Amino acid sequence: MDRIFYIASSTFLFALAALLGWRFLADPLAPKRQWLADQIANVPPAGSVEEDQGWDFTPWQGAIDAKPALWKELVPPPPEKVEVKKVELKQPDLAKMLQGVRASTRQVGNSVFMAWPGNVKGSYVKQGGLVGGCTVKEFDKKTVTFSYFWKEGKKEILYKIPRERRIN
Numbered sequence: 001m002d003r004i005f006y007i008a009s010s011t012f013l014f015a016l017a018a019l020l021g022w023r024f025l026a027d028p029l030a031p032k033r034q035w036l037a038d039q040i041a042n043v044p045p046a047g048s049v050e051e052d053q054g055w056d057f058t059p060w061q062g063a064i065d066a067k068p069a070l071w072k073e074l075v076p077p078p079p080e081k082v083e084v085k086k087v088e089l090k091q092p093d094l095a096k097m098l099q100g101v102r103a104s105t106r107q108v109g110n111s112v113f114m115a116w117p118g119n120v121k122g123s124y125v126k127q128g129g130l131v132g133g134c135t136v137k138e139f140d141k142k143t144v145t146f147s148y149f150w151k152e153g154k155k156e157i158l159y160k161i162p163r164e165r166r167i168n
Helices: 002-025 030-041 058-065
Strands: 102-108 111-116 119-126 134-139 143-150 155-164
Touching (some): 102 155, 111 134
Antiparallel strands (some): 102 111, 111 119
């Protein structure tokens, strides 16, 4: 019984392999390619010689040159010098931004327990977390350092607050 099964399955696999080989070797698009090549061969070459229209461009050029307003700019150029007033930028006050923010000495890994006016009960904030519009940059046993990137002044401003034993 097993022998019949092996013979039948190997015959089936051989027939399948032969069919796949025939599909790869036979090109079903060969007649279409031949027809396309014949059609392309029958197309006459395009004329590459420009025909002379017999137009004289000298009067047209003279008519254009006679109109100087034609070449005048549509929008006048900007004035030579514009006086620019320098506005002194005022650095943001991080003490005001972080008013009411308190940091605890409680810490879990790279998170420190903090409370602020919007979160009176407090929560753990990781390094890189946002509190009051400022980012927690780093902290040690006694202080938490906040950073704020001042876009107008193009610089980073740092502000430290002390850590408290109990904040709740």
